[in-house]
Amino acid sequence: MNTQKTGKVSRRLFLGGAVSSAAALTAASATHAFAAEADDSVTLEVYNPSGSIEIKYMFAKRLDTLEGKTIAQVGNSWEGYRVHPLIEKLLKERYKNITIIPFGEMPDYPDMDKVVEAAKAKGVDAVIIGNAA
Numbered sequence: 001m002n003t004q005k006t007g008k009v010s011r012r013l014f015l016g017g018a019v020s021s022a023a024a025l026t027a028a029s030a031t032h033a034f035a036a037e038a039d040d041s042v043t044l045e046v047y048n049p050s051g052s053i054e055i056k057y058m059f060a061k062r063l064d065t066l067e068g069k070t071i072a073q074v075g076n077s078w079e080g081y082r083v084h085p086l087i088e089k090l091l092k093e094r095y096k097n098i099t100i101i102p103f104g105e106m107p108d109y110p111d112m113d114k115v116v117e118a119a120k121a122k123g124v125d126a127v128i129i130g131n132a133a
Contacts, residue, residue: 038133056112062124069125073103074115087128 088100107114
């Protein structure tokens with residue numbers, strides 16, 4: 001979990017922003033937030049709620065066209081059983097010599113190392129990950 005120390009702040013300033021920033025505090029850090037020091041300041045430890053992860057693979061350069069390319073669909077996300085076949089149908093209507101590898105034939109995206117290995121092994125030019133609910 002990423003942490004970010006804010007340093008000392010005035011209790012008045014903190015309380016004024018408490019409503020908007022309360023979601024960023026955890027129960028553990030909240031107990032420290034109101035433990036005033038002698039100069040009426042507090043030290044806050046705020047946890048990053050974004051769920052950020054280490055970036056292992058950078059995005060590849062965008063393709064000029066999907067014509068003649070092999071595209072893999074990855075991830076059985078929201079309504080994936082319904083949406084991925086629709087995406088495949090629409091891409092094949094637009095690009096006559098495109099090859100689609102369905103999401104069921106690729107590893108799921110939480111294990112990106114396996115996705116990258118499978119994409120390389122299958123000669124994939126691009127990957128569609130999820131379908132944004």
